[in-house]
Amino acid sequence: MSIVRKPTCRILLVEDQVEHQDLILRHLRNNAYYSVESRTSAFASESLALLQQEEFDVLLLDLSLPDSGPEDTLREFTEKFPHLPIIVLTSLIDPKLIENAIDWGAQDFLDKGQLNSEIVARSIRYSIQRKQTLNHLAQQNEALRTFSHTVAHEIKSPLQSVTIALHLLNEIVDLDKDEKLRKLMRLGIESTEYLTSLVGELLEFAKYEHEASKDVPVELSSVIQEVVRDLQSSHDFDDVVIDTSEALPVVLGSRMQIARVFSNLIENAVKYRSKETLVVRVRAKSSQDGWLISVEDNGRGIAEKYQKKIFQLLYRVKSNDDVGGTGIGLSFTRQIVERHGGKIWVESKLGEGSTFYVLFHQ
Ligand code: ADP
Numbered sequence: 001m002s003i004v005r006k007p008t009c010r011i012l013l014v015e016d017q018v019e020h021q022d023l024i025l026r027h028l029r030n031n032a033y034y035s036v037e038s039r040t041s042a043f044a045s046e047s048l049a050l051l052q053q054e055e056f057d058v059l060l061l062d063l064s065l066p067d068s069g070p071e072d073t074l075r076e077f078t079e080k081f082p083h084l085p086i087i088v089l090t091s092l093i094d095p096k097l098i099e100n101a102i103d104w105g106a107q108d109f110l111d112k113g114q115l116n117s118e119i120v121a122r123s124i125r126y127s128i129q130r131k132q133t134l135n136h137l138a139q140q141n142e143a144l145r146t147f148s149h150t151v152a153h154e155i156k157s158p159l160q161s162v163t164i165a166l167h168l169l170n171e172i173v174d175l176d177k178d179e180k181l182r183k184l185m186r187l188g189i190e191s192t193e194y195l196t197s198l199v200g201e202l203l204e205f206a207k208y209e210h211e212a213s214k215d216v217p218v219e220l221s222s223v224i225q226e227v228v229r230d231l232q233s234s235h236d237f238d239d240v241v242i243d244t245s246e247a248l249p250v251v252l253g254s255r256m257q258i259a260r261v262f263s264n265l266i267e268n269a270v271k272y273r274s275k276e277t278l279v280v281r282v283r284a285k286s287s288q289d290g291w292l293i294s295v296e297d298n299g300r301g302i303a304e305k306y307q308k309k310i311f312q313l314l315y316r317v318k319s320n321d322d323v324g325g326t327g328i329g330l331s332f333t334r335q336i337v338e339r340h341g342g343k344i345w346v347e348s349k350l351g352e353g354s355t356f357y358v359l360f361h362q
Contacts (some may be wrong), residue, residue: 012056017062036120072103089109156316221244227262231270235267248293274300290362303350
């Protein structure tokens with residue numbers, strides 16, 4: 001009879017209470033799927049050092065350690081060891097803490113009051129599998145991002161040559177004599193201009209995707225003042241009133257990305273204005289869910305059937321084709337807001353104006 005050897009699983013148990021350590025180690029020894037090798041530590045700092053020195057397959061992590069609070073502990077481990085499966089150990093079932101722990105990157109949790117060897121073994125097995133799938137997906141996403149960035153980059157320079165060639169041709173050829181040639185030339189120049197801005201925006205998009213976004217307190221009023229100043233240098237602000245007189249809050253996130261959100265929204269208000277004086281109002285309201293920031297304009301408005309579609313990549317409303325654009329901005333904006341754990345939506349009436357809402361959970 002052949003004996004099937006169980007694969008080895010190296011586990012780091014981070015738990016500061018000796019009796020809990022003993023209990024968990026006992027269950028680990030009875031693992032049905034793996035032959036377990038374990039190390040223990042009672043401190044976050046010591047465990048981080050151990051993880052740097054040795055290879056582990058799973059981390060069992062108590063969140064209330066003497067040298068670190070729950071959120072900081074988990075964030076530090078997930079940031080420094082993003083590929084490691086983490087199972088959180090809790091003694092009181094606090095649904096909010098568990099939900100947060102999963103959001104912060106843990107694969108599973110174990111209630112120390114309800115442990116048995118089978119539960120522990122299963123949690124370890126499936127946490128490893130889940131994390132492997134996630135790691136694989138992250139690798140594929142990264143490869144895809146690199147691919148689109150390379151393609152956009154490679155297109156950029158031949159596109160520049162075509163644009164220059166078309167402009168030179170435009171100067172050399174006497175277009176006044178030939179209506180057909182004039183139309184073709186205009187089509188060529190407009191198409192290359194569109195492609196240039198598309199490639200530019202895709203590269204910009206990739207740049208933000210790669211930015212390691214560390215959350216910092218972001219003062220919205222100063223961000224919006226800066227955004228408006230920048231937009232004034234590239235857009236016609238005649239007959240435009242930007243009202244930011246209301247106090248705006250400080251939110252947590254990446255300053256550069258949050259600035260991009262409001263830059264896109266205010267730029268769109270300017271681009272899709274009506275013939276009237278444009279008034280853009282930026283306001284904030286505190287709600288149970290967090291800060292709700294609104295950017296309201298009295299521009300062209302958006303028909304109801306397009307109000308969800310405009311957040312899709314490359315989607316443009318046909319009737320606004322007189323204004324240049326690529327349909328990337330709002331999709332990009334939505335991704336940034338969602339990456340910050342927030343939500344974005346629009347309420348609008350065709351011919352009357354639009355209000356874009358951004359909810360930042362705090
Ligand atoms: P782009 O402006 O490059 O077309 P966006 O993704 O920023 O791309 O916007 C998608 C579409 O949503 C635009 O083509 C436009 O029709 C519509 N839109 C966005 N913002 C507004 C606004 N403030 N008022 C009216 N229409 C808007």
